[in-house]
Amino acid sequence: MSSYKTGTTSPDISLDVDVDTIGTAASRASKRPTGSSGGGIAVAHSVDATGDITNAHLGGATSLSGNTLTIATSINLFGDKDERKAEFEKLSAIYFLFGGEEGAKEFPQPDLKLHNSDFTKATLIKNISLIP
Amino acid sequence: MKKIIIFFFCCWLYQLSFSQTTPGSINSEVKVKELAVPKAPAFKLLDISPTQIETPNTPKQFVLGIAQSLNDSLGWPRNYSTEFSPYWWLKSSNRSVYDFLGLRTKADTTGAKKITGENVFSGLKFTSISLAFINQDLIPDSIKQSQKILSIGINATIVKIHSKNYAKALASKLQEWHDAAQSELEFALTGQPSDSDAVAYKAYWQRFTDLKPTTTGEIFNDINDIMNEKPLFSLNVSAAYANYGINDSIWKSGRFGGWATVSSYLPLNLDNEDINKNYFALFGYLRYIKDNYAPDIKGKTLKSSCLDIGAKLELQFDKLCIGYETIHRSYSKKGIHSDNRSVGVISYQVGSNLYINGAFGKDFGITNKLISFLGINWGFGDEKIKLE
Numbered sequence: 001m002s003s004y005k006t007g008t009t010s011p012d013i014s015l016d017v018d019v020d021t022i023g024t025a026a027s028r029a030s031k032r033p034t035g036s037s038g039g040g041i042a043v044a045h046s047v048d049a050t051g052d053i054t055n056a057h058l059g060g061a062t063s064l065s066g067n068t069l070t071i072a073t074s075i076n077l078f079g080d081k082d083e084r085k086a087e088f089e090k091l092s093a094i095y096f097l098f099g100g101e102e103g104a105k106e107f108p109q110p111d112l113k114l115h116n117s118d119f120t121k122a123t124l125i126k127n128i129s130l131i132p
Numbered sequence: 133m134k135k136i137i138i139f140f141f142c143c144w145l146y147q148l149s150f151s152q153t154t155p156g157s158i159n160s161e162v163k164v165k166e167l168a169v170p171k172a173p174a175f176k177l178l179d180i181s182p183t184q185i186e187t188p189n190t191p192k193q194f195v196l197g198i199a200q201s202l203n204d205s206l207g208w209p210r211n212y213s214t215e216f217s218p219y220w221w222l223k224s225s226n227r228s229v230y231d232f233l234g235l236r237t238k239a240d241t242t243g244a245k246k247i248t249g250e251n252v253f254s255g256l257k258f259t260s261i262s263l264a265f266i267n268q269d270l271i272p273d274s275i276k277q278s279q280k281i282l283s284i285g286i287n288a289t290i291v292k293i294h295s296k297n298y299a300k301a302l303a304s305k306l307q308e309w310h311d312a313a314q315s316e317l318e319f320a321l322t323g324q325p326s327d328s329d330a331v332a333y334k335a336y337w338q339r340f341t342d343l344k345p346t347t348t349g350e351i352f353n354d355i356n357d358i359m360n361e362k363p364l365f366s367l368n369v370s371a372a373y374a375n376y377g378i379n380d381s382i383w384k385s386g387r388f389g390g391w392a393t394v395s396s397y398l399p400l401n402l403d404n405e406d407i408n409k410n411y412f413a414l415f416g417y418l419r420y421i422k423d424n425y426a427p428d429i430k431g432k433t434l435k436s437s438c439l440d441i442g443a444k445l446e447l448q449f450d451k452l453c454i455g456y457e458t459i460h461r462s463y464s465k466k467g468i469h470s471d472n473r474s475v476g477v478i479s480y481q482v483g484s485n486l487y488i489n490g491a492f493g494k495d496f497g498i499t500n501k502l503i504s505f506l507g508i509n510w511g512f513g514d515e516k517i518k519l520e
Contacts, residue, residue: 001327020223020227021227021228021229022227022228022229022231022232023229024229024306024309024310024313024352024355025229025313026309026310026313026314026317027317028314028317028318028321030321030322035326035328036326037324037325037326038322038323038324038325039322040321040322040324042318042321045314045317046310046314047242047243047244047310048244048245048306048307048310049228049229049230049245049306049307049309049310050228050229050230050245054243055243068327070321070324070327072317072320072321072337074313074316074317074348076309076313076348076349076352078232078356079220083220086220086221087220090223112334112337114334114337114338114341115341116341116342116344117342120344121341121344122341123337123340123341125337127327
């Protein structure tokens with residue numbers, strides 16, 4: 001799993017998500033204690049159908065360290081099946097965390113890139129462990 | 133007559149084979165609309181399309197066209213075309229659904245994209261390339277012999293303007309879709325298992341991906357319907373070049389042409405439908421052709437350029453399209469009389485991705501040549517999108 005050093009005193013750690021697709025996209029980020037299941041507290045979400053999250057304030061290092069940040073993106077794809085399949089191959093997302101001890105860090109790809117059987121829907125998942 | 137019956141029987145079988153859809157699926161019934169066939173510029177240059185004046189549409193990733201004249205002596209189609217749009221394969225920068233749908237946006241104070249209107253030049257990105265292989269006697273001499281003809285063409289929509297409601301309706305539906313998707317994600321994130329078991333974790337998100345929730349699914353279909361609305365005005369330009377195979381070893385430059393089509397779709401609003409699917413359409417047409425085998429009045433051929441000016445009226449219903457087009461052709465060389473083409477055209481969507489085109493009337497030519505034409509066209513794959 002990817003990780004990011006928040007440090008212990010950083011007051012303002014932020015997230016950018018850049019989703020690259022011609023489909024409709026929505027992204028949502030939540031945090032939960034690392035290794036736990038269920039639950040989770042929403043910390044950021046996209047505000048339009050690009051699915052991008054821009055400069056979202058996640059909180060300070062004290063509230064984030066020891067958690068895992070999960071960023072989920074849901075995408076609906078246009079076109080016939082071949083076109084949707086081609087777009088699924090092309091679509092991508094880049095994640096950025098900044099403001100912590102590690103400074104600005106880029107995570108160039110999701111951990112999971114999934115599609116349904118007819119490629120009408122795709123899901124991107126990125127997990128980042130936030131360590132002190 | 134036997135061939136016609138076999139042709140329609142094959143179409144019927146094809147329709148049956150592709151007409152079944154999965155109950156409850158979100159998008160499996162999303163179909164292309166009004167993909168006039170065979171309409172590739174590589175075909176149109178040679179005057180063997182059922183209609184010369186084209187209707188604007190959004191090119192597919194790949195479309196195969198087959199045309200067959202009713203009076204051909206051979207039973208199997210001999211005229212083929214492919215048309216494809218590189219947009220579907222290329223990855224450009226700053227891609228987003230707003231750009232794809234041809235919407236101009238501006239970020240508000242929260243960073244959210246707000247739609248400010250329609251990008252009237254958005255059709256340019258779907259510029260398509262077409263290739264055609266044709267077996268037809270296109271040299272107007274006394275020898276009745278088909279030539280093998282290879283043709284290549286390009287087509288682009290320069291300007292496309294929808295009604296004011298188009299951008300507004302899309303803006304509303306896109307935001308509605310986004311908010312519904314946020315609710316689905318919130319629910320999924322709350323229930324996700326620990327990621328320490330990678331297999332179970334992936335399986336959980338795969339189940340989420342396989343779900344076809346009605347809310348976002350229905351809104352997405354609405355977005356498809358809105359973007360399928362025909363433009364109030366569009367300007368489409370095409371160019372094509374054809375090389376004639378005089379025999380097996382000699383190939384000669386045959387014809388080059390460039391043309392522009394302006395079109396206007398006036399919604400009929402039958403049944404007070406929210407989304408327009410029925411139109412009265414008007415088209416204007418201007419084409420320049422450089423023809424190395426133009427027919428002169430003595431039954432010989434000579435090099436000449438010609439100018440076509442035409443118009444078309446069309447009634448478009450959901451699956452049926454009926455129209456009439458007339459084109460006047462004048463040649464630059466003396467010794468070739470001007471000519472007219474007057475054709476009634478009909479197109480019917482038989483299946484989700486199968487179309488039949490027919491054209492009947494008088495074609496260009498020294499004699500009063502009649503057109504009797506049937507064409508079928510489909511894209512590979514069993515589904516199409518609603519795009520125009």
